[in-house]
Amino acid sequence: MNLEHYLTTHHQGTPRQIFRLLRQGRVTVNETVADSGRQSVTADDEIAVDGLAVTGRQPQYLMLNKPVGVVNDLRATVAHSVGSLLNVLDQERSLQVLADLPKEVAGLVLLSDDAHFLADVQAAHWPSTLEVRVNGTALQDADLKTLAACQQAQLVTHDLQRYQIVTVQTRQVAVATTALLGLANVSGAVARTAIGPLQLPVDLSTGTYRGLFEPEIDAVMVPTGDTVL
Missing domain, CATH: 3.10.290.10 (RNA-binding S4 domain)
Incomplete structure (x- = not known):
């Protein structure tokens, strides 16, 4: 063959x-x-x-729905770490993490034992999609235009339950997170729901992980020599 x-x-x-x-x-x-x-x-x-x-060689490609407060440390013995979630029996796995998500942000994290894959994803410089819930219905679209480091922003109002969901796209997660948490009446944590075209599945519970499917792997890999604008 x-x-x-x-x-x-x-x-x-x-x-x-x-x-x-x-x-x-x-x-x-x-x-x-x-x-x-x-x-x-x-x-x-x-x-x-x-x-x-x-x-x-059996490469692993994983996505994790990281809880808020969990740090990007892969040692199984470190409390409140990604490693403690992945290694419930304290068995180390040869993984690396795309460590671009602050501990105060929940949501999508990528892990792999293929360092080249993670480097390719990082080099693609995909924007992250972040969202946060705000109690009440007082925010207006104009209020989102001043959010720091946010390329796009969207506001969805739920009148019956009287809350709003603010969704932004950013390449500066830490800066955008600070801006979102600075909004009045924020309820809960900021969460990352996507990295570029890769979406966090709605059925992936907080604190759990699964392997990436082939189309998901390919979606976040930019062809050699190309860049994401």
Whole structure:
């Protein structure tokens, strides 16, 4: 079979990721960097990604619905940390976190043992979607125009329950969070509901996580050489 098919059948990533692995020179066959996915390989060849044998490399891509107050520390023994949520039996996992969410913000966090994936997502510089609830119905759209570091802002009013939801997009999460918490009558924490095109599933409970699906992985990866404007 060809190398691209071999990597796919051995769960080394989506087809788009495998293209990137090859293009970035991260795949070797018999200790020689592979330059084409069409190269023929056999079971006798020594195939590695990032220096690790393909047969022993099972990359993980996770999304976590982080509770407010939890810090981006992956050590299982640290209280109120991402690691304590992921490692209920105090068993360390070889993961890294896209550590761009302050502890006072809840919501979507990405984790992986593929550092290149996290670096690619960070380099894409996707905007985060943040939202917060405000008691009462006094806010107007004009009040949102002064929010710091917010590219877009939307206000939804629930007249019957007498509250409003403020949603913003920003590339400066910490600054925008301070601005949102400065609104009058804020109720609860600021939460991140999306990173670029990747949405936090409504059925992913706070404090839980799941693996990313292939379309979700591809959605947050910008093709090599491209940037997000």
